[in-house]
Amino acid sequence: MGVAELRKAELYYHKSVRDEVAKVLQESGVCQVVSASAPDAASVRVADWGEKLALCDEQVTHIRYLFRALGSFYTDPVSSLDRMLGERPILSMADMARTAAATDLGKISARVKDMETALGETRVASSQHKVNKDLLIRLKDFPYSLSVVGDGTRALKGVVGTLRQDQLDSLNTDMKPLAKETELFVCKGDDDAKASKTKTVWCVFMYSPVVEQQVLDMAVHAGMSLIEVPAHITGMVADELKILDAEIAKCDKKEAEILESLKKIAYETIPVAQKLSDYWNNMTERARAMLSSDTTESTLITRFWIPTESLPEFKKKIEAVSPDIALFDRAPIEGETPPTLMKNIDVVRPFEILTGLYSPPPYGETDPTPLLAPFFFAFFGICLGDAGYAIVMMAAMWILFRKYKRIPKTVKDFIMIFAYGAVATLIYGVLTGSFFGDFIDAFFFMAPIRAVKNAIMIMDPMKDPMLVLGFSLVFGLVHLMFGLLIGAYDHFRHGNYVDAIGDKISWFLFIVGLFLFGVGAAGALPEVLFEVSKVMSVVGALLVFWYAGREKKNIFGKIISGLLALYGATSYLGDILSYSRLLALGFGSAVIGMIINLLGGMASGIPAIGWLVAITVIVGGHMFGLIINVLGSFVHPLRLQYVEFFGKFYTGGGLAFKPLSFSSEYVDIAK
Amino acid sequence: MEYLGLTLALFGAALASLLAGIGSAVGIGIAGESAAGVMTEDPDKFGSCLILQALPGTQGIYGLLIMFFALNKLGLLGGGEAVLVTWNQGLQILASCMPVAFVGWYSAIWQGKTSAASIQMIAKKPEAMGKAIILPAMVETYAVLALLSSILMLMGVQLG
Numbered sequence: 001m002g003v004a005e006l007r008k009a010e011l012y013y014h015k016s017v018r019d020e021v022a023k024v025l026q027e028s029g030v031c032q033v034v035s036a037s038a039p040d041a042a043s044v045r046v047a048d049w050g051e052k053l054a055l056c057d058e059q060v061t062h063i064r065y066l067f068r069a070l071g072s073f074y075t076d077p078v079s080s081l082d083r084m085l086g087e088r089p090i091l092s093m094a095d096m097a098r099t100a101a102a103t104d105l106g107k108i109s110a111r112v113k114d115m116e117t118a119l120g121e122t123r124v125a126s127s128q129h130k131v132n133k134d135l136l137i138r139l140k141d142f143p144y145s146l147s148v149v150g151d152g153t154r155a156l157k158g159v160v161g162t163l164r165q166d167q168l169d170s171l172n173t174d175m176k177p178l179a180k181e182t183e184l185f186v187c188k189g190d191d192d193a194k195a196s197k198t199k200t201v202w203c204v205f206m207y208s209p210v211v212e213q214q215v216l217d218m219a220v221h222a223g224m225s226l227i228e229v230p231a232h233i234t235g236m237v238a239d240e241l242k243i244l245d246a247e248i249a250k251c252d253k254k255e256a257e258i259l260e261s262l263k264k265i266a267y268e269t270i271p272v273a274q275k276l277s278d279y280w281n282n283m284t285e286r287a288r289a290m291l292s293s294d295t296t297e298s299t300l301i302t303r304f305w306i307p308t309e310s311l312p313e314f315k316k317k318i319e320a321v322s323p324d325i326a327l328f329d330r331a332p333i334e335g336e337t338p339p340t341l342m343k344n345i346d347v348v349r350p351f352e353i354l355t356g357l358y359s360p361p362p363y364g365e366t367d368p369t370p371l372l373a374p375f376f377f378a379f380f381g382i383c384l385g386d387a388g389y390a391i392v393m394m395a396a397m398w399i400l401f402r403k404y405k406r407i408p409k410t411v412k413d414f415i416m417i418f419a420y421g422a423v424a425t426l427i428y429g430v431l432t433g434s435f436f437g438d439f440i441d442a443f444f445f446m447a448p449i450r451a452v453k454n455a456i457m458i459m460d461p462m463k464d465p466m467l468v469l470g471f472s473l474v475f476g477l478v479h480l481m482f483g484l485l486i487g488a489y490d491h492f493r494h495g496n497y498v499d500a501i502g503d504k505i506s507w508f509l510f511i512v513g514l515f516l517f518g519v520g521a522a523g524a525l526p527e528v529l530f531e532v533s534k535v536m537s538v539v540g541a542l543l544v545f546w547y548a549g550r551e552k553k554n555i556f557g558k559i560i561s562g563l564l565a566l567y568g569a570t571s572y573l574g575d576i577l578s579y580s581r582l583l584a585l586g587f588g589s590a591v592i593g594m595i596i597n598l599l600g601g602m603a604s605g606i607p608a609i610g611w612l613v614a615i616t617v618i619v620g621g622h623m624f625g626l627i628i629n630v631l632g633s634f635v636h637p638l639r640l641q642y643v644e645f646f647g648k649f650y651t652g653g654g655l656a657f658k659p660l661s662f663s664s665e666y667v668d669i670a671k
Numbered sequence: 672m673e674y675l676g677l678t679l680a681l682f683g684a685a686l687a688s689l690l691a692g693i694g695s696a697v698g699i700g701i702a703g704e705s706a707a708g709v710m711t712e713d714p715d716k717f718g719s720c721l722i723l724q725a726l727p728g729t730q731g732i733y734g735l736l737i738m739f740f741a742l743n744k745l746g747l748l749g750g751g752e753a754v755l756v757t758w759n760q761g762l763q764i765l766a767s768c769m770p771v772a773f774v775g776w777y778s779a780i781w782q783g784k785t786s787a788a789s790i791q792m793i794a795k796k797p798e799a800m801g802k803a804i805i806l807p808a809m810v811e812t813y814a815v816l817a818l819l820s821s822i823l824m825l826m827g828v829q830l831g
Binding site: 354356357358465469577578580581583584585587588591592594595598602628631632635636638639642643 | 722725726728729732733735736739740743748800801802804805808809811812815816818819822823826
């Protein structure tokens with residue numbers, strides 16, 4: 001049930017046809033290539049494929065670089081959602097190989113790299129010019145040429161610096177003795193700078209080279225911080241500012257030009273690079289898989305797992321490549337761990353995703369997918385439980401399937417889980433009379449269909465919550481007991497009769513017996529069944545007791561282990577009570593819906609625009625309620641499968657079957 | 672003293688939405704910090720991160736739900752006459768609100784921490800999304816049970 005039978009195949013072929021063989025292996029999409037289980041000392045790994053892999057990796061690196069460097073210049077006309085739902089051009093590998101041969105990705109990325117470097121340099125230059133400009137603006141009323149502050153002349157040198165306003169007077173006093181040899185020029189600066197004593201002012205301190213040391217000491221004493229003016233700025237401030245402005249404009253223009261051409265390259269390159277990304281990634285996969293082949297002088301051996309049912313067709317395809325190909329296949333042997341390919345009928349297949357999210361079954365073990373599917377279906381329905389929400393979900397999916405005709409299988413399967421959920425929700429919603437909460441009862445204009453709703457409705461969780469709680473728990477009991485029976489079946493299949501009876505059947509008898517006893521004690525069961533329930537629970541309890549203590553040597557050990565095991569019944573109680581969440585989440589949806597309708601009804605009382613507010617509140621509110629409740633209705637039933645149900649029989653731990661095949665992000669690869 | 676019952680009942684309703692709301696805000700905040708960290712490295716994980724971040728948000732909704740339930744019971748919604756509540760009945764409603772208020776508060780914070788850890792998990796192993804969702808959902812169980820307790824208790828309180 002559920003897990004496909006695999007065979008281990010060995011393919012022998014001449015090295016001249018290795019490319020064709022690799023192509024067929026990938027195209028068939030049913031072969032998971034593996035290395036030899038015990039590497040033969042005489043055989044060597046195929047070096048050719050190593051070179052190919054290096055080449056592919058290099059191309060993939062170029063593409064990644066281009067995506068990263070050009071991505072911000074490019075707006076994709078196809079949204080990633082559309083792409084995920086299958087809106088992709090159909091191309092064959094041969095088409096893409098031609099494009100790949102015609103495109104020198106290395107050259108393009110080298111060009112882009114150069115442009116990125118140039119862009120960086122331009123930006124650095126521009127910011128340097130801007131820093132210099134800021135400096136000159138401070139000195140804009142300096143009346144002399146700036147050659148003074150650089151190397152100076154024979155008779156005059158100068159330094160630029162900043163000084164606290166309140167130090168200015170003391171510096172002037174210090175300078176008095178050297179009045180002839182020095183001049184302090186204070187830049188005007190902003191008016192408000194003068195207002196505060198602590199503000200700094202810019203000044204140029206000019207002096208005769210003869211008194212340089214004294215002047216510098218004086219400056220330091222006054223707390224002047226010297227500022228270096230770049231050596232190449234030697235003209236009048238106004239002229240230099242003009243030059244800088246021109247330089248900055250030049251840089252800006254150059255930057256704009258580079259950005260413009262990067263954008264142009266992005267629009268030319270990215271659409272191609274996207275296709276090539278799929279091509280080279282698939283080629284990388286191919287080379288990586290084929291690298292585990294072994295080779296002799298001129299023969300190659302590739303080993304892989306293949307589903308038994310795909311074998312005849314694959315044989316036909318591979319033998320068409322060359323007459324000198326030998327394909328041997330055999331069943332898995334002891335000690336090998338074949339991967340797991342879950343295989344279910346179409347109705348159940350979407351639920352494989354849920355099993356896969358947990359862990360696929362080991363090869364040859366029971367696949368829980370068809371077992372959990374009906375329960376997940378029902379639980380989702382009870383948790384969401386609203387016919388209105390179900391109709392919205394169905395309509396949304398109908399639009400989706402109409403708009404997108406080529407949705408990839410995995411995405412479609414995922415949507416299908418919710419489609420099934422919507423069906424269950426509709427059924428449960430109709431049976432409990434829930435349509436957007438209490439929409440039908442809340443608004444007068446729904447009165448005509450109120451009678452219809454009430455006629456179909458079989459129970460009202462709001463009025464009779466104990467009934468819903470009761471059947472939620474019974475549902476839980478059925479789910480758990482079903483899990484135990486599957487566990488027992490698995491043990492029987494492997495010949496572990498003791499475990500089957502002691503660990504699974506015993507609990508089944510004990511718990512079901514107790515449950516029936518409880519129901520019987522309330523007088524709701526025929527006398528015979530009541531008697532049966534007593535026997536069941538006693539036999540079950542004795543079996544549990546015996547199984548737990550069977551390996552203990554002395555009598556006390558046996559008794560203590562047995563009693564402890566019986567105490568484990570509390571965990572079943574906990575497990576069953578956990579299903580009360582079905583009631584709670586169903587309540588959650590119904591009450592949130594009710595609140596939204598109530599708010600809508602209150603809003604409709606607002607004069608004039610009331611109806612508009614009411615519609616906004618009701619539509620917006622129910623959209624919000626739908627999203628929140630769908631999330632909860634997915635997560636909680638899933639937990640019931642993983643924790644409560646799987647806990648009784650399933651551990652997973654298999655390796656998923658991952659055949660060498662085509663995978664793509666930007667194109668649909670035509671077969 | 673004639674309104675003491677109503678005041679007590681409102682106090683309960685306020686605590687339900689207040690404490691559970693605080694819990695959810697803290698929980699979502701914790702998970703959000705983690706999500707932002709992961710997304711600086713890999714912005715493509717926005718979808719998965721958002722789902723995991725949203726998980727501790729349900730407690731706040733449960734609190735709100737109980738608050739509305741209580742107001743509805745008191746006749747304070749829909750513009751009709753308020754129901755006359757004795758101080759004893761008011762206390763009963765206050766008590767009914769406690770499970771969702773306190774369990775909601777604490778479980779949301781812990782669920783937020785678990786979500787944050789799960790977000791770190793999918794940063795390294797995106798294929799483990801299923802397991803990453805289940806771990807915080809384990810914490811939520813108790814909020815769901817508290818919600819159930821509050822609903823059943825509120826339904827059991829007899830007014831009139």
